[in-house]
């Protein structure tokens with residue numbers, strides 16, 4: 490009896506002391522069968538999906554003390570390993586028809602394999618509608634580096650979502666896939682499935698789409714995933730530092746190169762418009778007075794095949810400090826691109842499910858600001874983190890999400 494009392498006491502202390510972990514979690518000392526599950530559907534089984542799925546398996550086998558790289562270990566009883574993939578859509582001949590557990594390792598995926606023991610999932614990858622998911626310039630590149638369209642009839646995505654009883658659909662379409670992204674967003678709406686939009690076609694941050702999700706009572710997180718320690722968050726943090734230390738920033742650039750299909754796809758400048766807006770606004774939104782267009786250049790810059798999924802970012806900031814004296818800062822960041830997005834996606838998915846459990850629909854402002862480059866409302870990163878922790882604890886209901894349906898995107902400084 491006394492022992493049971495102690496356990497409850499310890500659990501309460503634990504919850505109060507570590508807001509990032511164990512939040513209202515089910516007590517699971519023996520690591521027994523987990524009760525709460527998230528049924529996930531994925532559109533686009535490329536490098537990001539591969540890292541996400543490897544991560545889900547990897548974290549099934551790590552306890553909190555050994556666990557590296559998660560921003561939240563436990564979200565109201567949902568751990569990373571509680572996500573089950575139940576449906577997947579792609580268009581590539583080397584992925585469609587395969588089991589998800591095999592398809593994530595098929596070419597042209599080239600990200601680092603950090604957890605090769607992903608088991609068969611007994612979920613077959615279904616053919617999606619191609620729409621604008623395939624950029625024609627890819628045909629000029631070797632097959633092992635680009636997509637190959639499968640000779641298969643597209644499935645009925647809405648029915649697949651309903652039949653698989655998916656809770657959340659994650660969208661990993663290539664940059665520039667305006668039609669394909671809208672197609673999957675509409676399918677999620679029609680099936681009543683939460684939507685996490687990891688790429689830069691504006692859905693959560695588009696007031697018209699935001700209103701549709703609001704009216705349907707379906708939660709949405711977006712747009713364009715902000716990696717754990719990626720170019721965007723580093724550029725934002727340094728811009729904030731300049732501002733906090735009264736240094737005027739006059740000019741900046743952020744040049745990115747990589748060798749995966751994301752970078753190959755982005756060689757077509759026509760497809761890049763919203764990516765450039767998303768990345769540039771993420772930095773401009775920190776400044777009290779935005780830089781002139783001529784003084785800021787941010788975007789993917791080139792495709793270097795041998796780099797594979799390693800991305801290199803060259804960042805430069807020029808400004809003036811005390812006495813109007815010049816300063817310049819140069820930074821080089823080198824990181825495996827797709828695992829860098831996995832931790833943000835895992836938080837976005839779990840909070841989207843939590844919102845569903847709580848019957849909250851529409852754009853989720855806090856988690857979107859925390860994990861996405863182009864959220865409906867741009868909050869400072871520290872504030873966004875606090876808002877997410879409060880949301881998890883149930884201290885805010887994200888009622889503010891109505892704001893996101895206003896005609897103008899909003900920035901909070």
Ligand SMILES: NC(=O)c1ccc[n+]([C@@H]2O[C@H](COP(=O)([O-])OP(=O)(O)OC[C@H]3O[C@@H](n4cnc5c(N)ncnc54)[C@H](O)[C@@H]3O)[C@@H](O)[C@H]2O)c1
Pocket residue numbers: 532533534535536537538578579580581598617618619620621622623636660661662663664666669687688689713714715716719749750751826827829830
């Ligand atoms: N850190 C990151 O890697 C990061 C960060 C921010 C945003 N993103 C964005 O996330 C998206 C996915 O990135 P990725 O590296 O996984 O890309 P990827 O090129 O590796 O994967 C895209 C996948 O989508 C599939 N596809 C294409 N059209 C389709 C369609 N109509 N239906 C279903 N599947 C289709 C392709 O066959 C491929 O498997 C990109 O838009 C990227 O810019 C990635």
